[in-house]
Amino acid sequence: MTNRRRRSILLVALYPLVNVSNASTSNTPIATLPTSMTLTGGQPSEQDIQNRIEFVKTTLSDRLHYVLQGKRMLDFHAWIQEQGGEAKIFSMHGVDVNFELEELQNLDRDINLFPLPHKIKSRDPFLPDRLNLSFGNNTQHSFHPPVKSISEDKNVPTTLQLSLRATKLSFHFAPALSTAWLALISKRFRRGVWYKWIAHCLAESGAAFIKWGQYVFFLTDSFCLVIVPFFFGTSFPSSIPHT
Amino acid sequence: MFPSALCDALSNLHNDAPAHPWDFTQTQVESSLDIPPGSLFQVFKAFDEQPLASGSVAQVHRAQLHSGEVIAAKVRHPRVSQLIEMDFRLMALAAAAVGWLPAMRTVKDSVYQFSHAMAAQAHLNVEGHHLEVLNYNFRNWDTVRFPRPFYASSSVILETFEEGRIVTGILDDFDSLARSMNLQGSDVIPVEEAKFIVTTGVSLYLKMLLLDNLMVSTIFQILVIYIFSYLPSLAFPVSSPLLESYIYRHLFM
Numbered sequence: 001m002t003n004r005r006r007r008s009i010l011l012v013a014l015y016p017l018v019n020v021s022n023a024s025t026s027n028t029p030i031a032t033l034p035t036s037m038t039l040t041g042g043q044p045s046e047q048d049i050q051n052r053i054e055f056v057k058t059t060l061s062d063r064l065h066y067v068l069q070g071k072r073m074l075d076f077h078a079w080i081q082e083q084g085g086e087a088k089i090f091s092m093h094g095v096d097v098n099f100e101l102e103e104l105q106n107l108d109r110d111i112n113l114f115p116l117p118h119k120i121k122s123r124d125p126f127l128p129d130r131l132n133l134s135f136g137n138n139t140q141h142s143f144h145p146p147v148k149s150i151s152e153d154k155n156v157p158t159t160l161q162l163s164l165r166a167t168k169l170s171f172h173f174a175p176a177l178s179t180a181w182l183a184l185i186s187k188r189f190r191r192g193v194w195y196k197w198i199a200h201c202l203a204e205s206g207a208a209f210i211k212w213g214q215y216v217f218f219l220t221d222s223f224c225l226v227i228v229p230f231f232f233g234t235s236f237p238s239s240i241p242h243t
Numbered sequence: 244m245f246p247s248a249l250c251d252a253l254s255n256l257h258n259d260a261p262a263h264p265w266d267f268t269q270t271q272v273e274s275s276l277d278i279p280p281g282s283l284f285q286v287f288k289a290f291d292e293q294p295l296a297s298g299s300v301a302q303v304h305r306a307q308l309h310s311g312e313v314i315a316a317k318v319r320h321p322r323v324s325q326l327i328e329m330d331f332r333l334m335a336l337a338a339a340a341v342g343w344l345p346a347m348r349t350v351k352d353s354v355y356q357f358s359h360a361m362a363a364q365a366h367l368n369v370e371g372h373h374l375e376v377l378n379y380n381f382r383n384w385d386t387v388r389f390p391r392p393f394y395a396s397s398s399v400i401l402e403t404f405e406e407g408r409i410v411t412g413i414l415d416d417f418d419s420l421a422r423s424m425n426l427q428g429s430d431v432i433p434v435e436e437a438k439f440i441v442t443t444g445v446s447l448y449l450k451m452l453l454l455d456n457l458m459v460s461t462i463f464q465i466l467v468i469y470i471f472s473y474l475p476s477l478a479f480p481v482s483s484p485l486l487e488s489y490i491y492r493h494l495f496m
Contacts, residue, residue, distance in 0.1 A: 056276050057286045061310040063393040087376040133371045133395035147274040157329045165329045207299035208330035
């Protein structure tokens, strides 16, 4: 087992503990709330509301200047150095994507019925000590009622929801699936019609399918297929696999 | 990996998704910033109700702060996160079911890789972080830049406004120009511009994919959105749509 693998597995194993232990630790703030905004309970008064609006307005402006002046980049650089000198990409599941595929699959089998990485913290999957781009509200008031579309981020889909979604998708893909046998035996139908139907079904089925379709397309050597023939007026003389 | 004819068909998947209504955008921004309903225009001097562009995950509005700076506000579509979560679970099940077929052996791996690395797009705070990483990783590249976020929540990103054009739009314009002259696209695009787009684009793509570990499906959109403004002005007469400044402001949409 390589050091990288050991480090990755250790990170996953310890992440929930680290996350819980740091749950009360605030992320690095960019702007701090004025002490005058620290309110006691009850409905916010008109003055509280105006204070909040003024705070948000000022904070956004300050943050933009902080970014435009390059200070954010310097702070980000310092943070990256603290993290080991490498800027990491995170997935929605709260783990570093620098995993071997096999590790992910093994991990999934252990913790989840479905072969997908388990969500550790859906709303904010970053590690607790990352630089923060959001800013909270440390008053005791909430100035906006809860919004369903945001709170639903936390929900794991139920079996019923998955079933209903699967039913709907099956209607979307019905034309392509019901003619798969014809596509199998007829190259002309497959290339001329069926593949276009597949693309249309993906387009109609939502963001995940559109993204996957684009991903599949760009996995093929898109620059060879599209850019080069366009600019140089010719296709490659050899086949793509050969190329 | 997949038949080239299928990939050709998939190349037509575009991002011109229907835009969600203005009310939804307003509610999302106000809720994310935790300001009272109806107070959006007290925080922003202006906020365009019509989006500049709409993709499959989110749409982008132009806005202006009271301090005068024009910014971009990216707002996630309704239920996108929930739908993506469900769809990836179903896709994984389907991929596992068909994975035993020889022709579909790679589908399961593809779905795994894709869902893990790209589903982050449903959470705009993740994307905000990735934008910062990209800006950091490309800080020494003079000809490439990305929008710089200064606020991000799971459903809203506020970021600097960068002007540019989608690369496929540029190619289409040259193609149209060439057709009107009975030529090919390669005959009308200046060699320096073509060389710049191809070399910068390939380098950018490979760095993101191989070094930065960031898979981007809509690479064509990214390529020249941010590098086009560095191109020298085109030194030959073209129709006005070619030079018309279509401001396109989004990343990974």
